Amino acid sequence: MEYVAHVRESDRKVQSVKTHLLEVRELAEIYGAKIGVKHIAGLAGVLHDLGKYTTTFQDYIWEAVNNPDSPPKRGSVDHSTAGGKLLYERYHQGRPSAHPWILAEVVGNAILSHHSYLQDFIGPELESAYLTRVRDKKSEELKEFKRTVDLFFANVMNESEFQIYVDQAIEELKSYLLKPSPMSDEGKLLFLTKFVFSALIDADRTNTRLFEENKPSEPEPDRSSELFATYYRKMMDKIDSFQAEEDAQSPINRLRREMSDRCDEYAKNPSGIYSLSIPTGGGKTLASLRYALQHSQAHGKKRIIYVVPYTTIIEQNAAEIRKILADEENVLEHHSNVIEDANDDDENQDGAMSLQQKWKLARDNWDAPIIFTTMVQFLNVFYAKGGRNIRRLHNLTESVVIFDEVQKVPVPCVSLFNHALNFLSTYGQSSLILCTATQPALNFVEHKLEIASDAEIVEHLDDVIEAFKRVEIIDRATQEAFDTEKLTEFVMAKLGEVQSVLVVLNTRTVVKKLYRQLEPYGVQLYHLSTSMCAAHRKHILDLVKELLDRKEKVVCVSTQLIEAGVDISFDCVVRSLAGLDSIAQAAGRCNRHGKSGIREVYVVNHEQENLGHLPEIKKGKEISRKILIDLQKNPSSHGGHLLSRQAMEWYFQELYDKFDTNLNYWIPKLRKNMLDLIMMPRRSHPYFKEYMSREQEEIPLFLMDSHRTAAEYFQVIEDQTTQVIVPYGEEGREIIADLGGDESIEQLSLLLRKAQQYTVNMFRHERDQLARNGGLVSLLDGKIMAITESAYTVEYGLDLENESPFELGIY
Template structure:
């Protein structure tokens, strides 16, 4: 009997179940090796499709292939339970055995879930979806015993299987004995997610290669590539030294900090801070560290994690221009495909549009990746197999968190846990890169910083030496509305060539822009209602004006412009916000120190509605207190609003104010996400309630609620949907192509390209667009696009409503 795993679309060739299981096992083993769990990951790989060793599945897939217009009933065959059930019956019965039981639970959950998302071991209803699956009866899985027999006949003999499991148990014990700042439940949560990630990626990669009729892809020599990149970077940096301005104070300082990064790269991997002042050449200095460290310490990739989508295209373009290599640099702005509620077990084996989207290469295996904080956190905590598929590729990496102070308050503890895992188990080096370091080691679930963590020496001297602006306090005595602000802008543009205005909400930005757009001076508008390609085009126009000293220009923006966007204005006006935002805004003024000290004006805008922007609201209050202190006593807080002492005080007070929010509280459940994911049996309220209600112990070692936590996780407080927009010929062309019948390879390419042409809709925006016919559905509803009438070439998304949140960091 030839049992079938998949049937190739092009030539109807069959991939046997044993070929698929052994192929996935080999890939999963290679992924598991990264954290020393080769056999645990391989166990998941070799058992995940055990349930395809049945006559029922064979008949099902043949019927689906032979009768595409009348396929068999969806969900008619359960093939993902059998592997988990085998582990449960063989290693999870009788007297509890810690390592045997944990191994069966961790690997079993990954297997059961590989067509959807990890199951809860114990859920809020005090039930175990995991146990319900592995305890299915022989009546429910009629061919289970035959499947097991086939496995031992075709895939691995029973005695070899027992030896293999023994190796996996040794790995599990070693894993759990490693020191970690969390508890063993936290370690097990990350282990389960890592094994799930390895399995998902191995399964999809093996299936894609079979469908494309390719052998296993050759491994790229990363060290050779990073060495070549390092040489190109050094050529570029050496070329700066012969330029006319090479010996200016700022450029000498930049060069010195870059050299410190180079020397620091020789140190072991860890969690370090890189506190280069704004405008100090952070991108290239951190790249220098990353390339050298990756080569010396055998890292597989370099990942830049930025707060705003705006920075991605700029940083990626800067790096591309130096490394002269487009093919190995990936920009990942957002998930174009919505797979959060997918459960595609009923489609497995048959390659259709949805399966092609699933198989499209989207696993962050590129040598250099630029992505956002939202996408990074989604990998660890959000629902959807596309997110978690990338987790194993965060290991053995250099990860640079640009503007790390923008980690959303509610996610601070989750962020710290993820970084501690990547440091302790994942052998990654993590660089917290910002001029305004947040106090992440100050909070309850603290970040395990390495000793002597700061890369730059004598920071106070460097900050003072980089001073290019004066912060002018106009916020403590008076308030501005748009009329008064417009007059102030006109006054300033008569004194200087360029003015940047940064406000806290899209509504006031748009109104102020409309108020000024008829003036003689060119006025530009930026917000997250525009796709990345659109924003990039606007910034390009602004830069042309800035580079021509005979032209004046005004730019009005939300805070998206202040984190890492390389522009330099003569004057900046910043609406009062957190101290870090004021510092970042100051970094857009006299950025390269070419002029004498310039002014950054901090105002209090009366028309901004911060009701739904609590972090900005609290940050604004704390900054105002520090400004008042400095007005009363100029030597307070290091004598300067942007001093290291002022910043430290600000973040400690900020996190203290939000101390009840740091662990991601879920109002619907009245629980913190940290508890759902990491609480032990003694402190897990669901486990305690189960024991009390049932008068017996819960029969699993792990009691945590992985799926419930993921279903309730959103980095910002409202769910958003990514849509592709018809910006320019490129955007319109992409939408047309995604409506066609593309190959997996073409889809992979298009989905990467689409990153530049997406925006994110809040629920009410999506509902309004559905009502007025502004949305179009592509590829069986898996991708959404805007109609041309719903995208404005001036403002982007054509809705008058103001978004509730203005983070723009999807």
């Protein structure tokens, strides 16, 4: 009897269980070798579908193939437990033995979970989902367990080969744990488990996709070295071309070139965690790319990943780099998942190629040479539920990861962020660049970032900051309060003095109100907020830039999304009081290239902003106000001005001190920190103590991580949001229409990438309101939501009332 793992939809050709297990092992070994755990990852690969060696599964798969319109009941066959059970029964019995038990737990959990998410070793109910699964002897398919194991040893690896392989994995585990690292053993094993899980999921889905597309199973050749050499030459041609420009020898441009040259030279240093504190307008994007390309060539890095706070920066920077490198294909923008799979369990998705299988297999694993993504997506890779998230983790190793505007790390995620970077630096052979004009004090907190004291790439930083001074900060926030009407008068008065004004406020509500208040004045007026999709925001920014280039009168009213990294320059900026980093970033949108002497940035206090649900902005506002008052009393305090390095350092230390109890990601419902659930020493784990108290005995496990529970509560954006696709312009409407059809995996992958530029995040109450008003439509069996044309406007984007005419076709 031939035991079948998959049946191809197009020609009904079968892939045997043996072939699938060996090919997934090969891919997993390649991924695992990146951090020295080739055999640990390979063990997960070769055992993950062991449960397909059962008559129960074979009956299931052929019934699914032969009856696609009436497939067997989902959840009726468990094929992912057997591999974990084999490891448990052979290596996790009798007297506790550290390394075999840990190996069985790490690899076994990955196998058990490869169709959902990692199991809790111990959870809030003081039960172990892992132990429940591996001890199971009752389920129908596990009644065949002995025969399943015999078939594996007869067809895939004999027992002697298997034991040698396990011994090699144990030696890798010992070496992994002995490697010097700032992390505790609990931290090391947490990230090892996540890494092995990532390698397994990507190897499994990649092999399945290649079989379904009838493509060779061999890994694609690595072209990164050749590509990066070509990219470096093109980039240097671009940098050298600046020398022919009229103002090439201006002090600012000379300084830009010096910092760029410094990045090139510094790139020859070993991989590590470094800061790149180039001031706003200092050519940060090109300088960091120059470092990344040079370092990648010198140290064999496979990809360059830019992590940014807002999708606005992705569009701009990716477009700039594509233009310089003349390569559209190999620069990937990853704004969002579009499809969320956090709560999916696809245990029984073998048989006829279902829609769910297609989007599971769609290529979404960050295997491009250059990637732009967001801080939300980066943190989700390590800590959020969903196979699509963690699948990408192994591709963050052997990389240069540039954190553009790193000060935007959400405060509750600071410790989690630091641990992730410490892992990538110590084990992942990645070089990590903290790139911003306003460096946060990430080494000030308890779970600190392991960055050297001399890790700053820019030399003589205080002198550089002074040389780039282009604005004067005018404090109106401590002098008087502004409402929308008074702010309108102030903006119009300033527009009488200059050609362009940018107003940045803290909430979408006051942005919208100010926009409406300014409309009757007849000025060229634009609105920007996260209610607009990325393509819409880009269009608005392009229009504004065109007016700025023509020196026409223009006012732009925006939320903070315009602050970080958007290459745009206004004559005057008005910023509502917020954190010092936000004020500094807003100031970077004023007189950006220093061509107008010194311009004014006004800090005002908008009394109508409701910051009740924005604690970081509220606390940041209080600390900035304190600095402003200190400077009034003593002009030499805090380095003598609001944007000094000393002021910024004091600001972040105060901010992190104020949020000290929340830096480890506090989970109110559980009344526990996330770090306590996933990185606490065994005997200190909160659920271990409760278990001991209740059972009066120790739980027979070395690992205590509550993987699934922690992931279920993890959200970078505190309020639960849903991504919806919006019908912006012709392409947005076409994407929605096409996603309603029957697409191939390749076509679906392309559509999902395109759709990222046409998505908006909606809070739950917004989604419910739109649904009541008939503004939502369901696509891909409910996996994707889109909004109707009448629910999206040219001025504000998402319209919750769903009553305005759809006018975007004129663009």
